[in-house]
Amino acid sequence: MEPKPHLLTDLRTRAAYSEGAGIHRIVPAAVAVPRGVDALQRLVRWAAETGTRLVPRGAGSGMAGGSVGRDVVVDLSQGFRWTAPDWSRRTLWAGASVTWADVTDAARAFGLRLPPDPSSGAFATSGGMVATNAAGPRSVRCGSVRRWVEAIEIIDAAGEARRIVRGEGSGERFVLSPDQRRLVAARFPKTRKNSAGYALNHFADSGDELDLLIGSEGTLAFVTAVEWRLEPIPPDVAGVALGFRTLEQLTEAVPFLVALNPSAVELLDRTLLDCVRPAGVDLPEGLEIESLLLVEFERETQAAARGVVGDAVRGLAASTAHVATAVDRAALERLWAVRRLASPALARLPETQRSLQVVEDGCVPLERLGAYVGGIRAAAERHGIPVAVFGHAGDGHVHVNALPDVTRPGWSDGLGALYRDAVELLLALGGTPSGEHGVGRLRAGLLERFYGPEVAALFRGVKRAYDERSLFNPGVIIPSADWAPLADLKVGPGAASIPDDIAARLREIERTAAWATPKLELARSPDPDSRAPSP
Ligand SMILES: Cc1cc2nc3c(=O)[nH]c(=O)nc-3n(C[C@H](O)[C@H](O)[C@H](O)COP(=O)(O)OP(=O)(O)OC[C@H]3O[C@@H](n4cnc5c(N)ncnc54)[C@H](O)[C@@H]3O)c2cc1C
Incomplete structure (x- = not known):
């Protein structure tokens, strides 16, 4: 029998781990912060012996509620901080706690980088990025992290440590029959990105166990290390900002631009531009545009980069209402300032108008992008919930920040109605509810509607093959019997009670995107009077 591991069960620590970047607040039963593989293995073995459920967690920046839960939250953001590069092979092993920024900083000196570039790279951990199959603006060319993972090290539900390497197959743990492969090919969405459910389509193609584990959101195994494949940083870059007066023009422009290999x-949709203008973001005066596209081209030479910008501008001359080109890195930086200022501008909205990510990750086939943006705007209008729409147009993938006035009666009903309408819209457009954030708790119960009952049964088969007793992240990907997407909101009268000072610190982390803050720091009491619980 494994001795009981060190678990933190005081309210302040549990409260510090009750929220992630999404909409949820769920106070866990306990928290564990293992330092290294041996400690984690002992914890998992003890959990297997006692039937204790575990919630893997990195920085907690995930949007879909996968890193919060009622069971024992296991914080891997601290104890797995090591790197082992092999620059000659252009690879780097990173412990689960190592962030995208750490990897990128180490690689830059050797002219290399990890191509997918999540905007959360300053804090997203290697374990969290693999678990969610993270992506970023550059994914239009380089795909999600899946393409850049050579191998991972895991601890499975029996507490065994294993290394899983690209190209080494899957063993007998889970296999798809030819009929099941056909089913998967028919039922998976034809979108450029997808992080909803186990990636049976990639598994069917590669036969690699790695493809089941990437994007499995902590439901099959703990990831303790990742071997990243790196690429040389392209020498030159140029870009252009293009404004469009109609969503139809936007929809036609995107496939044209994607064909130029950007x-x-x-x-940046009108809804977002309207939010950032009052915050002093510099936009062309008096310009009535429905959407702005920021396009970047990386090339081997400056002439090639400038040349392709010229091709883009000429090709779209008839439909653009605004054009600003950037022919070097400094000019490009200025062009992208508007994108970077968007998040801080949203964070500065009045405290009564909360940004709640409930439909934030929909992805549709490219030719339906305008229909999706238009449909979301219309649903938001119907339900009285302002939204800000922005994101990765080149992948047909846009983020929607719902911005309800939480002092207005009925706001949560409106939010629920927006969620339901967005689901119907995505189903009608052949989309997926998650392009890069994962389904977590927020979308677990939708998978059967998007994939059908037979694929949902295959998902349950994958879960059984790895974690028969559902000890790892119950309720994530495989929905719990009482699944309710907008239960356990961190906002409103139903929010779980936690100490005031911790609620305030968590809010500050959300506003400033300070997810790298070690959560144990929050648990330390600043003064004895601040221990009163708050609703
Ligand atoms: C401001 C902001 C911008 C963002 N931009 C992007 C973006 O551009 N692209 C993008 O893809 N995402 C983005 N995200 C979402 C988030 O940063 C990513 O999903 C990220 O990969 C999560 O990493 P994390 O370490 O915070 O994981 P967490 O949030 O802690 O966990 C996320 C999921 O992974 C599981 N998990 C975490 N670590 C492990 C592990 N070691 N082993 C097994 N399972 C694990 C958890 O159980 C959970 O299900 C953004 C978030 C914020 C707040």
């Missing part, structure tokens, strides 16, 4: 095609 490194990013990012959308």
